[in-house]
Amino acid sequence: MHHRTKAPRLQRRKPCHTSNSPASQAKRCARSRRAREIRYVRRCPAARRDVRTHESRGGTVDAGAIFAGFRIDRRIGAGGMGVVYLARHPRLDRTVALKVLGAGFATDPRARAAFEREADLIARLDHPNIVTVHDRSGPDDPLLWLSMQYVGGGDADGLLAAAPQGLPPxxxxxxxxxxxxxxxxxxxxxxxxxxxxxxxxxxxxxxxxxxxxxxxxxxxxxxxxxxxxxxxxxxxxxxxxxxxxxxxxxxxxxxxxxxxxxxxxxxxxxxxxxxxxxxxxxxxxxxxxxxxxxxxxxxxxxxxxxxxxxxxxxxxxxxxxxxxxxxxxxxxxxxxxxxxxxxxxxxxxxxxxxxxxxxxxxxxLPVDTRPGRTRRRALVAASAVATIVVLLAAAAVVFERNHTAAALPVSHQPGGPSTPVTADKFPTLDSGTGLGGSIALDASTHSIIGIQQAVSGHSTSISITDIASGHLTATIPIDGDGVQLAVDPGIHIAYVTTMDDAADKSSTVVLIDTVARTVAGSIPLHSSAWGVAVDTIRHVAFVAPTSNNTRISVIDPIAKSLASTIDVGKPAWNMAVDAPSDTAYLAAGDSLAVLDLASRTVTAQIKMPDSGSIVPTSIRSVAIDHDRSLVYAATEEFGVVIVDAISRTLVATVNTGTHGATQVVVDPSSHTVYAAADDNRVAVINPDSRAVTKTIATGTLEAQSPLTVDSATGTLYVAGFGAAGSAKILVVRP
Incomplete structure (x- = not known):
């Protein structure tokens, strides 16, 4: 007799075919989440009530019902994936907007993930013009919800319903x-x-x-x-x-x-x-x-x-x-x-x-749509070809990094015929009282930040002028004599350098919060300093050394402290930072010093043309056109000297008048260059012809013409002072 052996049960089971496709994974995820919801609802009476309340009427909740502890007042709107209710907080005497995920999306993993994502995003945005999130559903809640700030004035669509032809501009x-x-x-x-x-x-x-x-x-x-x-x-x-x-x-x-x-x-x-x-x-x-x-x-x-x-x-x-x-x-x-x-x-x-x-x-308009714009890659390629030709023609010559005017030809472009424009052709902004000083544009608050020095004494204040209204909106007193300022709009901080004593041996950097309009910090440098420049990518500031000081101060605005110093070998009145290339250019006497910020070393000294007198050429101000790889140096002897930032050679000089130039700024969108002089004039320089096309007389402003330019609108702002110590900002739209 033969006994038939019973096959093991395991061998009789059908093989499991599990798909790892995204669709299958999403279905398994939904089933798993739904199972958790069911278990949670079974053991939690409040959750059972919420689900019944929400689903009994197709995803809406009646007035007076309790949902997630909130008492529902009424439905006030519906979004792409949810319904919004006016509700009362269960413990605080506060009305909230309660957003609940729509019933049709309750088991959709992508919709749930989007809803949770919205909660995470808004929680990161604490701003007076963004609706605030107070609370949110927990990981075990079967229905997702957000408790948000209730704004009772309706929305802009409602304003248009009452004004179908449009709102007042x-x-x-x-x-x-x-x-x-x-x-x-x-x-x-x-x-x-x-x-x-x-x-x-x-x-x-x-x-x-x-x-x-x-x-x-x-x-x-x-x-x-x-x-x-x-x-x-x-x-x-x-x-x-x-x-x-x-x-x-x-x-x-x-x-x-x-x-x-x-x-x-x-x-x-x-x-x-x-x-x-x-x-x-x-x-x-x-x-x-x-x-x-x-x-x-x-x-x-x-x-x-x-x-x-x-x-x-x-x-x-x-x-x-x-x-x-x-x-x-x-x-x-x-x-x-x-x-x-x-x-x-x-x-x-x-x-x-x-x-x-x-x-x-x-x-x-962006720079690459402007006529005559030369791309940076083309400049690099052209510079490389030119360098190879020079090396082949002079194989035995060693290229020196310290370029001098005697070794390189410099094209002196005369000012040529230009159109004079007087100050009374332009509007002015109110900037308080006292002598007009350094100014800078804060694009984030659409205002002009300026240094106001008292007519007598050493009292200094920082003025904030609203561009739209043209009115002075804040005056912030600071200690010391204000010298220069720069603004980092990304973090809403203005940096102001001040001299603390009559001997100018000690300086301080004052930090101004341009939104709160208060002094945010004060950093003593224990050495003399003058100009300040901002790296808007890394959000640090650099302060140029003067007198016997040769070390640049690096300012950390978060820690409100002196982060480090960089020895550049000589004093420098002013500097400019080209953040994308990690390079700074220093007005170091008769030379333009090129500082590699990554290695913190001076990589070149570009000497200015010889003045031909016992007084050497002196650089007063520096500006950078990153897209054209050009650096502009303002000098009293020659006007504006143009330097190629790639080959580090002198390109040309532009004669801006008998008084030369004390400050230079560049509009990066149009590449137009503006140079100010001590004779109360501003020269407008065409970047292609490299000649002065217009001169602007500041007239009764009687300023040394501190300048700042808004690249978004092409507007130039010129600071000065008028009668009775009134400070004004000339608004120039070329």
Whole structure:
């Protein structure tokens, strides 16, 4: 008799075929999460109540119901993935906006991840123009929710419903400015919003501060490292940038485009491209020019046309570099008469002649679209070829790093015929009282920061002038005699060098918080110093040494301390930092010292032309045009000396007048050079012809003409003082 052996049970089981595809993983993840939810709901009565309450009416909650401990007052809105309720906090006497994930997304792992991502993003954004998150759901909550700041003034869409023809331009620009502050703050922290539109601008009415806009709904935001929260194209199509419809990269300039669309809507009551279907809207974003805002709504300041056209440029490189630049340009446009058009016309629009004076704000264009622009790669290649030719022709000659004017030809460009312009042709900004001193532009707060020295004595204060209104908004007293200042707009800090005693042997660097408008710190250097320059990438400042001091001071604004010093071998009155190349240029007497910031060594001494007298040539100021690889040195003997930053050779000198030049600045967008002299004149230098094309007499300002330039608008600001000790800032729009 044969006994049949029973097969082991394991052998009779069907093999398990587990797929590792993304779809299968997502399904398993959803089943696992749903299982956790069920277990949690079974053991937690409050959770059972929340789920029943939320799902019994298709994902809505009745007034008076309790959800996650909050008492629901009413439903106030719905977003792309959630419902928003007005609710009361269970313990605090506070009304909140409670956002709950929509019932249809409860088991969608991508939607849940997007919702959680929004909570993480907003928690990182503490800003007065961004809606605050108070609390959020926990990891075991079956339904996801956010408890946020409740803003009771509705949104900008509601304002448009009450004003279908558009808001007053001043109000529209003010709301856009608030949104720009919020967006730039998010962009600085690596976060893109990607759904900027009127419905996401909540309106708050503060009895003290007045009306303000708060940015909300980061539900489809994307971090700059590419971590998305939802699908690729999820923004409202009416406000979406053209690059959003392609597979190419998207950066913060997509938000600039959307903010421009929002400004258009607030001004006119309609979106830029109102079309019958979505395909037509997308086609318009990709190929059509935005209609002139005055054609849609007559009476809007015409200067806003170019502001919007620039913001809505198809190529991101042709837009404003930040949302703040857009808002500032819009503010400037409001300052000009309604009949003044911006010079020139954008493609597709007829040109409208601009009045000769004053000229409205100019359009921002990136450097690679300007005529005559020479790319850095081309300069490097040309320099390399030239170097090889020289070495082959003079094989036995050793190239010296210390170039002298005697060894290299220098082209002296005379000033030539130029157009004189007097100060009364330009408006001025109020800058308080006292003698006008060094000034700098703070693009982040759209203001001019200046040093005001008392007419008598050693009292110094820092003035902050609002560019939009033209009024002095703050005066901050500091100790010591103010000398020079520089601003880092990325961290809202102004650095002011001061002399502490009559012998000028001791200096201090004062840190000014340009947002709080207070002294943020004071750093003694225990040595003499003068000029200050900022590295806007690494956010440190460098202070140039004077007198017998030969060491540059490196200032850490976070620690508010002297981080280190760099010995450069000789004193230097002033310096400029080229942050992208990690290089600094020092006005070291009759030489331009080139400092490699990475190795902290002086790699070249570029000698200025010989003055031909017993008094040697002296460099007073330095400016850099990074995109053209040119350095400009202001000298009293020759005017402006131009240096090639790659070959480190003298290129030309520009005669700016009998008094030479005491300061030089460069507009990096147009490459225009401005040089100030002691005879109360500013020379405007064409970068291509290397000749003076215009001179501006500062007139009754009687200043040594400290200068600063705004690359977004091409506006030059000249500081000075007038009658009775009044300080003024001349506003020049070439």
């Amino acid at each position: 001043e109000r529209a620009v003010r709301l856009i400015t608030d949104a720009a502050h919020a967006l730039d703050f998010a962009h600085e922290r690596g976060i893109l919003h990607r759904d900027v539109k009127p419905a996401n601008l909540l309106i708050d009415h503060d009895p003290r501060a007045g009306e303000r806009a708060l940015l909300t709904d980061f539900g489809i935001a994307r971090t700059l490292d590419g971590t998305a929260t939802v699908s690729h194209v999820a923004a409202t199509l009416a406000y979406a940038a053209p690059e959003r419809f392609s597979s190419g990269p998207t950066d913060h300039r997509a938000d600039v485009y959307s903010l421009g669309c929002t400004l258009f809507h607030l001004l006119t009551g309609q979106t830029p491209f109102p079309r019958a279907d979505q395909a037509a809207v997308i086609a318009a974003h990709l190929a059509e020019h935005v209609p002139p805002v005055t054609a849609v709504r007559p009476g809007v300041p015409p200067a806003l046309e170019t502001v919007i056209a620039t913001a809505l440029a198809k190529d991101p490189n042709h837009r404003y570099p930040t949302c703040g630049h857009l808002a500032y340009a819009a503010q400037e446009a409001l300052r000009w008469p309604a009949t003044a058009h911006i010079g020139g016309a954008h493609p597709g629009h007829p040109a409208v002649a601009a009045p000769a004076e004053p000229a409205p704000p100019t359009t921002y």
